Amino acid sequence: MTVVSCENVMHIYHLEGNEVIALRGVDLQVEEGESVALLGPSGAGKSTLLWLLAGLLRPSAGGLRVLGRDVEKLGPGALTRLRAREIGIVLQNPARNVFAHATAAQNVANAQRIARSRRASRSRPVNELLGRVGLADLAGRPAGRLSGGEQQRLAVAIALAHRPKLLLADEPTSQLDRESADAVIDLLREAGAENGATVVVVTHDPAVGAAFDRGLTIRDGRVGTEARDGNEYLVVGRDGSVQLPPALQELLPPGTRARARALPDGVELRRVHEGEDG
Ligand SMILES: Nc1ncnc2c1ncn2[C@@H]1O[C@H](COP(=O)(O)OP(=O)(O)OP(=O)(O)O)[C@@H](O)[C@H]1O
Numbered sequence: 001m002t003v004v005s006c007e008n009v010m011h012i013y014h015l016e017g018n019e020v021i022a023l024r025g026v027d028l029q030v031e032e033g034e035s036v037a038l039l040g041p042s043g044a045g046k047s048t049l050l051w052l053l054a055g056l057l058r059p060s061a062g063g064l065r066v067l068g069r070d071v072e073k074l075g076p077g078a079l080t081r082l083r084a085r086e087i088g089i090v091l092q093n094p095a096r097n098v099f100a101h102a103t104a105a106q107n108v109a110n111a112q113r114i115a116r117s118r119r120a121s122r123s124r125p126v127n128e129l130l131g132r133v134g135l136a137d138l139a140g141r142p143a144g145r146l147s148g149g150e151q152q153r154l155a156v157a158i159a160l161a162h163r164p165k166l167l168l169a170d171e172p173t174s175q176l177d178r179e180s181a182d183a184v185i186d187l188l189r190e191a192g193a194e195n196g197a198t199v200v201v202v203t204h205d206p207a208v209g210a211a212f213d214r215g216l217t218i219r220d221g222r223v224g225t226e227a228r229d230g231n232e233y234l235v236v237g238r239d240g241s242v243q244l245p246p247a248l249q250e251l252l253p254p255g256t257r258a259r260a261r262a263l264p265d266g267v268e269l270r271r272v273h274e275g276e277d278g
Contacts, residue, residue, distance in 0.1 A: 001031070001032045001068070002030070002031055002032075002065070002068055003030050003031065003032050003034075003066070003067055003165070003166055003198040003202065004028065004029065004030035004053055004065070004166070004198070005028075005029050005030075005063070005064070005065040005066075006026045006027060006028040006052075006062065006063070006064055007021055007023045007027060007062055007063035007064075008025045008026070008027060008038060008061070008062040008238060009026040009027075009028075009049075009052065009059045009061070009062035009063070009064055010023050010025060010026075010059060010060050010061040010062050010219075010221075011023040011045070011048050011049075011057065011059055011060050011210050012060045013048075013246070016217075021221060022045045022048040022221055023045045023048055023049060023052075023059075023087065023221045023222075024044075024220070024221035024222055025062070025219070025221070025222060025237060025238065025239070026049060026062070026218075026222060027206075027221055027223065027228075027237075027238060028029050028049075028216070028223060030198055030200060031198070032165075032196060032198055033192055033196045033197070033198060034191060034198055034199075034213050034214065035098050035188070035192050035198070035201075035211075035212040035213045036190075036199070036200050036201070036212060036213065036214045036215075036216060037201050037202075037208055037209040037211075037212045037214070037215045037216070038050070038200065038201065038202045038203070038216055038218055039203060039204070039206075039209050039215055039216065039217050039218070040217045040218040040219050040224070041076065041219065044110065044219050044220065044247065045218050045220075045221040045222075045245060046202040047092060047170050047202060049218065050169075050200065050202050052064060052071075053066055053078050053168055054083065054087060054089050054168050055071055055074070055079040055082060055083060055087075055164075056089075057118075057230035058071070058072060059071075059072070059108075059197050060063075066082075066087075066166065067082065067086055067087075067165055067166055068252075082225040082250070084114045084115055085115050085116075085162070086161075086164055086165045086166060086224065087165070087166045087167075087168060088158075088159030088160055088161075088162070088166070088167040088168070088169075088197075089159055089167075089168050089169070090152075090155045090156055090159045090167075090168070090169035090170060090172045091136050091155070091170055092170040092171050092202075094148050094149075094151035094152040094154075094155055094175065095144075095148075095151055096220055097151065097154070097155035097158060098144070098146075098151055098154055098155060098158065099143060100142065100143055100144025100227065101142055101143075101144060101147060102142065102143060103139065103140050103141060103142055103143065104130060104135055104138055104139050104140070104141055104143055104146065104154050104157075105126050105127070105130065105139040106152060106185060107143050107158050108126045108129055108154075108157050108158055108161045109126050109161075111158045111159075111161040111162055112126075112161045112162050114162075115161075115162030124160075124161075124163075125181075126139070126161075126205070126268045127139060129160065129161060130154075130156045130157055132157070132183070132185060132187055133153035133154065133156055133157045133183065133184065133187065134153060135150060135153055135154060135157065135178060138150060148175045149175040149176050149177075149180065152173070152175050152176060152184075153176070153180060154172070155172070155269050156169070156172055156184050156187060156188070160187065160191055163191075163195050163197070164191075164197060165196075165197060165198065166197065166198050166199075166200070167191055167197050167198070167199045167200070167201075168200050168201075169188065169199075169200075169202070169210070170202045171183065171202055171204065172184055172188070172201060172203075173203065173208060174204070174205075178207075178265070181207065181208075185207065185208055185211045188201065189211060189212075191214035209227070213228065214226055214227065214228045215227035215228070216235075219243050220243070222237060222241075223235045223237075223244065224243035225243070225245065229244075230244075251271065252265060252269065252271055255271075256271055257271070258270060258271050258272060259272055261278040263267075
């Protein structure tokens with residue numbers, strides 16, 4: 001089953017009379033059980049894409065289906081239920097994922113209670129989950145009194161508490177040391193391997209990118225490249241555009257006139273030098 005399907009998805013923020021185009025035509029399919037990392041420079045649109053997949057934002061244009069539902073057609077209640085039961089979300093700011101006054105254990109148990117699904121009834125014991133993220137000794141501490149890194153690990157435990165079908169995480173390792181980050185990566189991968197969950201993670205951490213089935217680079221609001229099995233490929237957009245890798249941009253700087261020539265299995269681009277016209 002295709003769990004995430006984006007067709008020419010655009011997103012525009014309206015800010016004090018100005019428009020900020022965050023996504024300008026994203027095409028993306030993620031199949032059940034796949035793990036995908038979204039990489040790319042700051043401001044490229046990664047978080048926006050994740051928020052759209054979580055139903056926390058609605059696309060300005062384009063088609064978006066998540067877990068078989070047409071997200072645009074779901075009302076606020078149906079979206080909230082979908083999120084609570086089938087989606088696990090780790091937001092970028094650790095404090096936003098937790099109830100500050102509830103203990104770590106209560107936060108995890110609460111996510112399971114809200115989901116109340118059959119999947120959730122098979123969910124892992126709270127203490128086991130907290131142990132997996134290295135928080136067993138802090139189970140009784142109010143989440144608001146945990147450090148940023150501890151809250152981040154708690155957020156991952158909360159997001160996995162109800163065995164979501166789709167796990168979405170925005171920079172889940174940004175505040176963690178290498179050892180804790182590796183433990184979180186293992187847990188995310190395991191969610192896919194054991195429960196068939198589909199995992200989409202925004203990250204700047206190359207180790208996270210390398211650990212997943214696919215690494216998509218988002219640049220300028222589009223999918224620019226896709227890495228899999230150690231190879232990186234350019235992704236041709238629906239308008240025929242490709243984003244040259246930064247290393248090749250020196251050869252064809254912006255504004256360069258180039259000739260495109262068909263080859264048996266592709267296209268060759270050659271720069272036209274001064275006086276070479278005609
Ligand atoms: N709430 C908002 N209002 C207006 N513009 C926004 C808002 N959120 C994001 N943007 C803009 O949309 C664009 C994409 O932002 P987004 O946060 O999705 O990028 P990102 O790739 O996740 O960046 P980072 O790696 O820094 O988190 C940027 O130009 C950003 O300034």
